[in-house]
Amino acid sequence: MEYIKLNDENKIPAIGFGVFMIPNDGPTYDAVLEALKAGYRHIDTAAAYFNEEDVGKAVRDSGIPRDEIFVTSKLWLQDHGYESAKRGIARSLRKLGLDYIDLYLVHQPYGDVAGAWKAMEEAKEEGKIKSIGVSNMSPALWNKFVPEFTTKPAVNQVEFNPLFQQKEIRRLMAQTDTKLEAWYPLGHGNAELLSVPVITKLAGKYGKNPGQIILRFELQEGVITLPKSTNPQRIKTNLDIFDFTLTEDEMNEMRSLDTGKGSHDPDAPGVEEMLRNAFVITD
Numbered sequence: 626m627e628y629i630k631l632n633d634e635n636k637i638p639a640i641g642f643g644v645f646m647i648p649n650d651g652p653t654y655d656a657v658l659e660a661l662k663a664g665y666r667h668i669d670t671a672a673a674y675f676n677e678e679d680v681g682k683a684v685r686d687s688g689i690p691r692d693e694i695f696v697t698s699k700l701w702l703q704d705h706g707y708e709s710a711k712r713g714i715a716r717s718l719r720k721l722g723l724d725y726i727d728l729y730l731v732h733q734p735y736g737d738v739a740g741a742w743k744a745m746e747e748a749k750e751e752g753k754i755k756s757i758g759v760s761n762m763s764p765a766l767w768n769k770f771v772p773e774f775t776t777k778p779a780v781n782q783v784e785f786n787p788l789f790q791q792k793e794i795r796r797l798m799a800q801t802d803t804k805l806e807a808w809y810p811l812g813h814g815n816a817e818l819l820s821v822p823v824i825t826k827l828a829g830k831y832g833k834n835p836g837q838i839i840l841r842f843e844l845q846e847g848v849i850t851l852p853k854s855t856n857p858q859r860i861k862t863n864l865d866i867f868d869f870t871l872t873e874d875e876m877n878e879m880r881s882l883d884t885g886k887g888s889h890d891p892d893a894p895g896v897e898e899m900l901r902n903a904f905v906i907t908d
């Protein structure tokens with residue numbers, strides 16, 4: 626596994642295992658144990674994935690020392706604001722059954738983000754959270770919130786894959802050395818992305834599948850990538866990308882696939898309301 630140094634000096638495994646849409650009470654537990662067995666040391670969950678319990682149980686049962694596993698979770702919108710965020714952090718810690726969370730993110734950047742951030746900064750001071758970051762920040766949302774933060778975000782977790790390379794937000798994030806984490810790194814299994822000729826050509830050359838070429842590109846771009854799979858074979862192969870290197874010309878070919886458009890626009894009218902109504906996190 627390769628590691629990336631964050632702007633707070635903590636280290637994060639460059640590939641994480643995403644558990645979005647995997648149910649709690651068994652499937653997430655099994656998938657996380659399978660991933661840890663395959664060599665993943667970084668799990669990405671969220672309060673709004675409703676599977677923090679299974680993630681924590683798998684981490685505790687894995688037999689792997691806690692300090693060798695990097696666990697991310699995220700605060701949901703209903704818990705924005707200083708006091709609410711303190712409750713949200715406590716709830717995540719309780720559901721995970723862990724003493725600390727390696728990385729905690731503002732999942733959706735709307736409402737009282739400043740209050741939530743203050744609570745996260747305090748939790749970091751207290752050692753309950755090791756690193757803090759944000760998610761789904763477009764350039765406009767970044768400029769609205771981040772200049773007021775005392776602690777600069779360690780990461781911004783946004784949609785990213787070869788068809789949507791987020792060039793503008795990456796330029797802003799470089800100013801605070803904030804790392805990009807890629808959600809939908811495989812385009813959510815998008816068949817169109819997986820059959821792009823540049824990608825299938827490179828897959829043939831290196832004897833890899835298209836998913837592995839995409840993940841290798843992301844790794845070489847310095848992006849922390851979070852492929853999700855419940856298929857034991859793909860869980861393994863998505864990690865098997867450390868034995869080849871794309872040349873600079875090949876990286877440029879991959880860079881030229883950017884369309885500048887993704888599936889989610891955080892600035893679109895009505896997005897905040899849609900998200901607010903999407904989930905209710907209960908104790």
Ligand SMILES: NC(=O)c1ccc[n+]([C@@H]2O[C@H](COP(=O)([O-])OP(=O)(O)OC[C@H]3O[C@@H](n4cnc5c(N)ncnc54)[C@H](OP(=O)(O)O)[C@@H]3O)[C@@H](O)[C@H]2O)c1
Pocket residue numbers: 642643644645646669670732760761782783807808809810811812813814815819834835836837851852853854855856859862863
């Ligand atoms: N912060 C946010 O707002 C946000 C939003 C979305 C996601 N995320 C995070 O990002 C993670 C990844 O996103 P995602 O799961 O939606 O998308 P993804 O990793 O881009 O795609 C997963 C899909 O691709 C398939 N797949 C996996 N490996 C493959 C391969 N090598 N070749 C072809 N298909 C492959 C999977 O099917 P099988 O399971 O059958 O292998 C699954 O259908 C999430 O789990 C979550 O942790 C965060």
